[in-house]
Amino acid sequence: MLLDCDEQLFMTYKQGNVEGAENLLATWLEAEVDLQEDPKILGTSLLPKRFLVNEEMAMNIAFSTARKYWGRASTEMQMYFDKYGLDAKFVNDRLNAFFYTQKGKETFFEQLFAQHTIDLERLIWLVFGKRMQMEMPVNELQTIMLYKFQDEYLVHMMYKEHTSFWHWLFTKKVYSLFIHRPLEQFTFLYEIMGHFEHSMKMSCEHVDNFVNNYKLILDKCITHVDKNKSSCLAKKQLRLYQIVTHYCLSEGDYHRVKDFITSFEAEWRYSMYALTEKEKVLIAYILFHIANRELQSEKVIHYGEYLLEDERLNNYAIEILLEYKDLLPNRKPTPPAIIKNYQLNYLENLYAILLDHYVKATRYEDGLLLLKEHVLASNKKINTSLVQKNYSSEQLIAIEAYVQQDIALQVNNSLQHIGLSVEEWRQNYRQLDVPYYIVAQSASLHMLNILRVLFVTEQFELFEKLMEIYKKYLLIDDHFENLRVFISAYV
Incomplete structure (x- = not known):
């Protein structure tokens, strides 16, 4: 079930590609009177009254479309259900009970309203009450999307056939809402901008240098919004999205990101929508990583300590x-581990970077305090040794045992046959083509910073044990040479 405007644009697109659809939009726009000027940042806009619908119509469109494409298990789908022992009669009875009852319709819409999207995999979870670890067949209907704008709804379908068109049409609708609707109506701005960016990528695969093109379009849209829309919470959120997007797509040049942050803080600091603590943390996190990449140790330390x-x-x-979703690396932290890729978890990465800059700034006592106060800055056993000043042989042996377990998990994701895993690691961890090469590089750099701090602060017993472990399991020649030069210079 398609809206009239979707169907007309789709038919025109099939006959004359996107240019034909743009021409049709121009014809529609010319027929309107008393309309504000269209800036044509993303082509001709589509008036929201053509695609926004009331709640009842949104429910009917979304649910009837889902029922049409997902209401019965195809032969291909049933092959997957067979693996779980679910026969065709049981599957289709459950689907019927969902798609032909008022309760099923309400559950479907509640989920769609909460998540803004629904696909076949999520639908199966709703119907059968559990997630099934199986690769779902590619279905003609890919996704149903729903967003609320005041008392109206944007409901949009993504289909397998002519995928780029459906993504193009979604970006057109979101863009048109920015142009023609008050920003206050954007109640889920972060989510819709994430989908907008994804659809831009999907509809512009043929465009060279997509990143720069997207940032340019985004900046033009936000400049237009700043100039023509009243101040509101959504405007501040849009500016924050701009900052994060430029940071994530910066490719090493952070001048614009820092300029955006400076102007953003100046504009919003004393407004009725002043920065919240969460927003200050978000900006500090970005500036922390920019300072690290620009090798500005004092700024890294300033923002790192603020975040902690x-x-x-x-x-x-x-x-x-x-x-x-893409800003903070969120792999589960592993307090027992010292050999790991520190970039995979935002806190472990923060500690590793902060310790590195404490060393660069010769603030070794601060580095020692970091190791004592935060388990993730080293690992449980090293932290316990420092806090309790327990350097017994049993404690030091336990540290090495933890390292061997780390290695076994990195090599074979198992604690069985630890000895064989350790031997494989020691033979191969310096090789570029092994999957744990990056882990070894990351752990080596961090371990050497720990050793520098321990040496300067005269924690010699722990230093000697960790040095022994490093040479035995993690020695990387150029890293170790830097440590040797450091110790020679310090002595």
Whole structure:
């Protein structure tokens, strides 16, 4: 079930590609009177009254479309269900009970409203009450999308056939809402902008240098919004999205990101929508990583300590992750491990970077305090040894045992046959083509910073044990040479 405007644009697109659809949009726009000027940042806009519908119509369109394409198990789908012992009669009875009852319709719409999208995999979870670990067949209907704007709804389908068109049409609708509707109506701005960016990529695969083109379009849209829309919470959120997007797509040049942050803080600091603690943490996190890449140790330390104070980053990490999925690396932290890729978890990475800059700034006592106060800055056994000043032979042996377990998990993801895993590691961890090469590089650099701090602060017993472990399991020649030069110079 398609809206009239979707169907007309799709038919025109099939006859004359996107240019034909753009011409049809221009014809529609010319027929309107008393309309504000269209800036044509993303081609001709589509008036929201053509595609926004009331709640009842949104429910009917979304549910009837889902029922049409997903209401019965195809032969290909049933092959997957057979693997779980679910026969065709049981599957189709459950689908019928979902798609032909009011309760099923309400459950479907509640889920769609909460998540903004639904696909076949999520639908199966709704119908059967569990997630099935199986690769779902590619279906003609890919996704149903839903967003609320005041008392109206944007409901949009993505189909397998002519995928780029459906993504193009979605970006056109979102763009048109920015042009023609008050920003206050954007209640799920982060989510819709994430889908907008994805659809831009899908519809512009043929465009060279997509990143620069997307940033340019985004900046033009936000400049237009700044100039023509009243101040509101959504405008601030849009500016934050601009900052995060430029940071994630910066490719090493952070001048514009820093300029955006400076102007953003100046504009919003004293407004009625002043920055929240979470937003300050978000900006500090970005500036922390920019300072690290620009080798500005004092700034790294300033922002790193701010993020750790009162557990600021940890307190707001989940909210930031929900809004900006790609910003914080969120692999589960591993406090027992010392040999790991520190870039995979935002806190472990923060500790590793901060310790590195404490060393660069010769602030070794601060580095020691970091190791004592935060388990993830080293690992459980090293932290316990420092806090309790327990350097017994049993404690030091336990540290090595933990390292061997780390290695076994990196090599074979198993604690069986630890000895064989350790031997394989020692033979291969310097080889570029092994999957744990990056782990070894990351762990080596961090371990050497720990050794520098321990040496300067005269924690010699622990230093000697960790040096022994490093030489035995993690020695990388150029890294170790830097440590040797450091110790020689210090002595």
